[in-house]
Amino acid sequence: MTLQNRSWAEPYKIKMVEPLKMTTEAERQAAIVEAGYNTFLLPSEDVYIDLLTDSGCGAMSDRQWAGMMAGDEAYAGSANFYKMRDAVEEYYSYKYTVPTHQGRGAENILSQILIADGNYVPGNMYFTTTRLHQELAGATFVDVIVDEAHDPASDYPFKGNVDIAKLEALAKEVGADKIPYVCIATCVNMAGGQPISMANLKEVRAWCDANNVLLVHDMTRVAENAFFIQQREDGYREKSIREIVYELCDLTDAATMSSKKDALVNIGGFLAMNDDSIYEKACNLVVVYEGLHTYGGMAGRDMEALAIGITESVQDDHISARVGQVEYLGNKLKMMGVPIVNPIGGHAVFLDARAILPHIPQDQFPAQALAAALYVDAGVRVMERGAVSAGRSKETGENFMPKLELVRLTLPRRVYTQAHMDVVAESVERVMKQASEIKGLKFTYEPEYLRFFRGKFEPVEG
Numbered sequence: 484m485t486l487q488n489r490s491w492a493e494p495y496k497i498k499m500v501e502p503l504k505m506t507t508e509a510e511r512q513a514a515i516v517e518a519g520y521n522t523f524l525l526p527s528e529d530v531y532i533d534l535l536t537d538s539g540c541g542a543m544s545d546r547q548w549a550g551m552m553a554g555d556e557a558y559a560g561s562a563n564f565y566k567m568r569d570a571v572e573e574y575y576s577y578k579y580t581v582p583t584h585q586g587r588g589a590e591n592i593l594s595q596i597l598i599a600d601g602n603y604v605p606g607n608m609y610f611t612t613t614r615l616h617q618e619l620a621g622a623t624f625v626d627v628i629v630d631e632a633h634d635p636a637s638d639y640p641f642k643g644n645v646d647i648a649k650l651e652a653l654a655k656e657v658g659a660d661k662i663p664y665v666c667i668a669t670c671v672n673m674a675g676g677q678p679i680s681m682a683n684l685k686e687v688r689a690w691c692d693a694n695n696v697l698l699v700h701d702m703t704r705v706a707e708n709a710f711f712i713q714q715r716e717d718g719y720r721e722k723s724i725r726e727i728v729y730e731l732c733d734l735t736d737a738a739t740m741s742s743k744k745d746a747l748v749n750i751g752g753f754l755a756m757n758d759d760s761i762y763e764k765a766c767n768l769v770v771v772y773e774g775l776h777t778y779g780g781m782a783g784r785d786m787e788a789l790a791i792g793i794t795e796s797v798q799d800d801h802i803s804a805r806v807g808q809v810e811y812l813g814n815k816l817k818m819m820g821v822p823i824v825n826p827i828g829g830h831a832v833f834l835d836a837r838a839i840l841p842h843i844p845q846d847q848f849p850a851q852a853l854a855a856a857l858y859v860d861a862g863v864r865v866m867e868r869g870a871v872s873a874g875r876s877k878e879t880g881e882n883f884m885p886k887l888e889l890v891r892l893t894l895p896r897r898v899y900t901q902a903h904m905d906v907v908a909e910s911v912e913r914v915m916k917q918a919s920e921i922k923g924l925k926f927t928y929e930p931e932y933l934r935f936f937r938g939k940f941e942p943v944e945g
């Protein structure tokens with residue numbers, strides 16, 4: 484893909500550094516026990532290379548930091564809000580923008596506006612917070628992603644695609660009038676950072692039009708999706724990321740955004756749409772949950788940084804280096820024989836924990852155990868994305884047992900170097916060699932909502 488015969492380098496240079504703390508293996512062993520084998524509960528000071536998430540932990544540019552000084556912290560009508568709103572319209576096509584403190588704030592408001600009790604919301608695989616807000620608003624989430632997305636070994640280039648036959652079957656079963664909207668994520672997080680193709684999104688759009696159903700876009704990683712379209716889809720090779728991002732957004736009616744990812748800021752999000760009646764309802768609700776409709780929980784300076792981040796996020800050089808670094812790590816792991824989700828994703832490399840730890844049954848959470856072992860080996864923090872994340876069925880209370888039992892090595896944007904990636908890959912290789920010594924885990928504490936964030940575990944003995 485981007486890695487041709489010549490070497491490439493990041494399109495920036497480093498002008499400020501944050502020292503990292505090294506710890507001993509004994510210290511890390513004590514820290515993971517204290518954290519209940521949950522990497523979310525580790526103090527970040529005890530982490531050497533932090534690949535927990537790509538959310539809010541990217542490096543802002545000097546332009547963005549300069550913009551922070553131009554923060555207009557007026558309670559109402561901040562100049563930075565108008566700049567952010569204009570950037571959303573110019574780059575993402577949506578006419579109306581409602582700021583929120585982060586993505587899930589937007590999900591909450593949108594779900595409350597569009598969902599009625601007993602509705603169904605189809606989507607290209609679930610995301611934890613998105614599904615929870617849909618459920619809290621009274622809907623049942625239905626996965627309509629293509630089957631290939633559930634197979635880590637499949638090389639299918641657009642694993643984020645919707646299987647239109649699944650959408651059609653749902654509408655036949657429950658009635659299209661019970662479907663308020665189809666929820667499409669670009670570069671599907673839980674599928675391994677896998678893109679939806681433009682052609683498929685157009686088909687979804689046509690289906691929505693034919694059935695009088697809205698199309699909502701979780702645009703958290705839209706620029707990464709655009710990069711894969713540019714690389715893989717006929718007719719897009721000569722188009723810029725900026726053009727492709729705009730075209731993707733323009734196919735949809737409304738969007739929720741966690742701007743802590745692709746839009747290169749440390750905090751913030753928004754809800755955006757073209758329909759003025761939805762906008763009016765969103766303005767009514769945002770004042771209840773987030774703040775006035777011109778700040779929605781964001782400081783003026785953060786809205787300024789976001790407006791600038793949007794422009795940087797769609798630059799071709801930026802995005803090819805960003806996805807290129809993920810590819811570099813993924814290819815290195817592949818060469819070492821580590822089983823990972825194929826194709827390599829946009830924001831992360833996903834390890835196939837089932838294949839690495841075949842001796843641990845899924846109800847003993849192999850991905851959680853692997854994430855903990857990786858931390859102990861070299862201080863690299865990663866995240867479980869399997870049965871713990873999937874939670875329990877709201878109907879039966881049973882644990883979901885997803886086909887994908889993964890560990891996610893997530894790359895913050897513009898933060899680490901290739902040397903960090905080498906250290907990470909070597910650690911994964913070392914842990915894999917000792918895989919048979921890793922034990923399964925059981926819950927000692929299970930929170931009611933989004934249990935993966937704060938749950939605690941201990942090893943299953945025997």
Ligand SMILES: Cc1ncc(COP(=O)(O)O)c(C=O)c1O
Pocket residue numbers: 538585586587588610612613668672701703740741742743751752
């Ligand atoms: C695909 C996707 N949607 C929504 C969210 C929610 O965003 P936030 O963490 O900003 O609330 C996230 C990350 O959490 C995400 O990765």
Ligand SMILES: N[C@@H](Cc1ccc(O)cc1)C(=O)O
Pocket residue numbers: 535536537538611612672741872893
């Ligand atoms: N969206 C962020 C933070 C997050 C992590 C896990 C979640 O299930 C929810 C939110 C991420 O994907 O990394």
